[in-house]
Amino acid sequence: MPAANPTTHRRPSGLKLLQWGLGAWTAAVFVFLYLPILVLVAYSFNTSRLNVVWEGFTFRWYGELFGHGPLIKTLKNSLIIATLSTVFAVIIGTAGAWLLHRYRYRFARAIQTLIFIPMVMPEIVMGISLLVFFTTVQLDLGFVTAVIAHTTFCFPFVMLAVQARLQGLDPAMEEAALDLGASPWQAFWLVIVPCLRPAIISGALMAFTLSMDELIISIFTTDPASRTLPMQVFGMAKVGLNPMLNALSALFVLITIASVLFSEHLRRLASR
Amino acid sequence: MITIRNVTRRFGDFVAVNDVSLEVKAGEFITLLGPSGCGKTTLLRMLSGFESPDSGEIWIEGRDVTRLAPYRRNVNQVFQSYALFPHMTVRENIAFGLRMQKVPADEMRRRVAEAMDLVALGGYEDRLPHQLSGGQRQRVALARAIVPRPAVLLLDEPLSALDAKLRHQMQVELKRLQKRLGMTFVFVTHDQEEALTMSDRIAVFNRGRLEQLGPATEIYHRPGTAFVADFLGDANLLEAEWLAAEGDNVRVRLRGGLEIAVARAAWPGAATRAVVSVRPEKVCIAREPVAGAENGFQATITEEIFQGALDRLVVRTDAGTTFSVVVANESAMMEAFHEGERVWCGLHIDDLVVVPAA
């Protein structure tokens, strides 16, 4: 057989077919994932109350949304709980990751596993166990219990992000700081934390999003005064679809996309 | 300045540093030299405080620091990876040690500027480490470590990441810097040439043990063990058997069968066997008998490699002993030696080093 001419790049026809198939599959996945979201965003501007026919463009539902007392109140609750839980999750997750990385504990592996179990544990189980715990220690349900509960399921995510970053960190970095006279605490605060910042921020974004989104655990750990937004939305959606909820969802889609882009940007900054 | 007394460090069953004792004088440039894995870094880390000995003591400036935390020691280290703080500018990196010492701001500014001058980094104050070349990062690491004026500067293979040309340049600069500062340097390397270029004294390590300690010329010309002779430069290491005493000399038979004379004083005590070490450049080769050499014999060239300034030969004596030989190509007029040629070899007794048999 003569040697193939190196200037021609014809692929075998089987490969071409496979490529076409994969392309179609990818397109289908994207349609299924994003079409409902697009429809939802579109209908949040629909004058019709029903998500069936397009009648005209309006900002009315956004107006109603911001005038809806319970929604705004629960949004505030959710923001408070998510912010506080994120702060605690960042502190616990970062410190935990550093301690496990830096100091050799006898049961490091067991500790690691125990910490990550909540990430895969069914939320209903976590909700019930937290409720039992709060009842046992006679802590009344409210903001405190909600923040404790949200911190519990959020911090492993921060920890995971930070641990991944620590793997790639030069061990001499801490030593250089200690060598120059920094105490272990100063070395951690002035050198290690700044090195971990991209991971901490992306972990924090994840924690915040997860907390804003949490429904089941919130049901078990809040009282009526600390009800969260997902609880309110769920309650309203049960009664019937409401264009206000479309508007709310559209806003959330916007925020989520922004935070994903932001954390992607950080990741790229970090890996330069 | 530094006293290391019977220091041993084990990792499990493995002895990384084995009963090492060593004195370093103030203002001295001492090099810990040895092959990879011989325990140099471990010893250095015990000086900086990141490892502690299982037994033995370490004293720095008249103080027992054996169990002292790294941040309480008056020593600084230049790390092999440089370990520059990626989020800090060059200036902030260099100022870090002074900041930890709470040095006043104007003094800090002055000393940082001084240090940047010293390592020729002027104009790069506001760069981040990732915006610098390897050589520049190396200088930042150096400036950062000397600016707190430690009693001792520890350097762990600081030049190994640089290309050959830059490395040579930095060797000279480092040595000059050390002289100018009058600071005690403990330098770790596995590169014998680097050690010979820079050190006041060299400590040669092998498998966690200190094999020999002395000035570069002494280590090179008077190696105390076969390992040292082989590790520093090339050496023909030939097992030798005592035949008879001849006045101030000893008649010995080398591996292969050649008989030569070595100095009686060089022979290790009452041993019947030893190893004779001959540097390739100390074997004289000529087309007639070599004048003035106590040992003369005939040989055949079995290999010849032209290397520009040098010619590398392998010769085999009539008795059957082989030597590597290096000849300087001093003039193009001189006719080169070629394979298969019969030549005369000469060995001066003073060039023969005898070390104990392994």
Ligand SMILES: Nc1ncnc2c1ncn2[C@@H]1O[C@H](COP(=O)(O)OP(=O)(O)O)[C@@H](O)[C@H]1O
């Ligand atoms: N923390 C450690 N745990 C186990 N073994 C180690 C540790 N540090 C060094 N070693 C071992 O000790 C030996 C000497 O290491 P090192 O001092 O780094 O050698 P060098 O710097 O001379 O190359 C090596 O064989 C290395 O594997």
Ligand SMILES: [Mg+2]
């Ligand atoms: Mg080393």
